Amino acid sequence: MFVALERLINLDEGYRGTFQVQGRHLLLIVVDRQPILMENRCPHQGAPLHNGTLEGTMLRCSRHGITFDLSTGCAINAPCAPLQRLSLAYDGDRVGLDL
Numbered sequence: 001m002f003v004a005l006e007r008l009i010n011l012d013e014g015y016r017g018t019f020q021v022q023g024r025h026l027l028l029i030v031v032d033r034q035p036i037l038m039e040n041r042c043p044h045q046g047a048p049l050h051n052g053t054l055e056g057t058m059l060r061c062s063r064h065g066i067t068f069d070l071s072t073g074c075a076i077n078a079p080c081a082p083l084q085r086l087s088l089a090y091d092g093d094r095v096g097l098d099l
């Protein structure tokens with residue numbers, strides 16, 4: 001089942017959108033013109049990531065400063081599990097995910 005999250009026309013560089021799907025908090029973010037969907041939850045201690053600081057493809061969690069490379073999901077400055085990323089799906093003029 002396709003769950004639409006956003007219209008493609010709205011996915012400008014720097015876009016950030018938060019969604020709740022079946023109880024999961026998700027973050028859709030556009031970096032380098034690529035939409036990336038992930039759990040809006042830092043794998044370190046669970047802080048929301050939508051207010052993190054973005055520099056290039058690096059997203060810095062606002063709670064303890066662990067920085068994740070969005071192109072790989074990996075933490076670059078501390079031992080930490082990677083971001084929980086989800087595959088995007090497309091349907092017409094919408095982006096979302098398949099459940």
Ligand code: FES
Pocket residue numbers: 042043044045046047061062063064065066
């Ligand atoms: S909760 Fe994100 S760095 Fe600790």
